[in-house]
Amino acid sequence: MRLLLIRHGQTPANVAGALDTVLPGPGLTELGAQQARSIPQTVADEPVEAIYVSQALRTHLTARPLADHLGLEPVELAGTHEVQAGSVEKRTDEESIRTYLRCMAQWADSDLDVTIPGGERGTDFFARYDSSVQQVFDAGHQVAAIVSHGAAIRTWTTLRSSNLGPRFALNNPLANTGVVVVDGEPGAWVARSWMGVPLDHDEDNPFDGRAVEHAQT
Numbered sequence: 001m002r003l004l005l006i007r008h009g010q011t012p013a014n015v016a017g018a019l020d021t022v023l024p025g026p027g028l029t030e031l032g033a034q035q036a037r038s039i040p041q042t043v044a045d046e047p048v049e050a051i052y053v054s055q056a057l058r059t060h061l062t063a064r065p066l067a068d069h070l071g072l073e074p075v076e077l078a079g080t081h082e083v084q085a086g087s088v089e090k091r092t093d094e095e096s097i098r099t100y101l102r103c104m105a106q107w108a109d110s111d112l113d114v115t116i117p118g119g120e121r122g123t124d125f126f127a128r129y130d131s132s133v134q135q136v137f138d139a140g141h142q143v144a145a146i147v148s149h150g151a152a153i154r155t156w157t158t159l160r161s162s163n164l165g166p167r168f169a170l171n172n173p174l175a176n177t178g179v180v181v182v183d184g185e186p187g188a189w190v191a192r193s194w195m196g197v198p199l200d201h202d203e204d205n206p207f208d209g210r211a212v213e214h215a216q217t
Helices: 012-016 030-042 057-070 094-108 122-138 150-160
Strands: 002-007 050-053 143-148 179-185 188-194
Touching: 002 150, 030 057, 050 057, 050 122, 057 143, 094 122, 094 150, 122 143, 122 150, 150 179, 150 188
Parallel strands: 002 143, 050 143
Antiparallel strands: 002 179, 179 188
């Protein structure tokens, strides 16, 4: 099957540069709402059969324009919310953000016993996210969209895609409403594109480069 992993639109926390992971969390800014309205055009070439969202309000609001366009009702997943920030929740300082990202870099390098201080362990994050992806797969769709979160999408895709190396998540940010495309099935996913940039490389030589540096402007 094909999964379209879509990051939510801009939120007030994004503008402030704050780690904001508690559910249900904030809504969208005016720009975030505009970004959400652009998603139907962004994924127009994909025959999306189902739309899924996390428990966060921002994913529900982001998914609504696509859902209305396709005549689909989004389904909430229990495990695709953002990586929980724990003791650095709501923080904006560089050290806190570095601590948060460092843990996810270790997870992407398969060190899943690392725990975000006061937050969750890598094994817990992947268990919940994998379970939700399995739910989508078991529904039998050929193409499904999951509106989720930046750090969660980056980390999950990096470790679960056979053709991405462990540094990929750190090297490649995901902009608001950016789309990541993966094909395959649980245990055998391949990343096909990142924010519209094809990931054309040998699956036996995992890619660690900056796939979308030019797409961040």
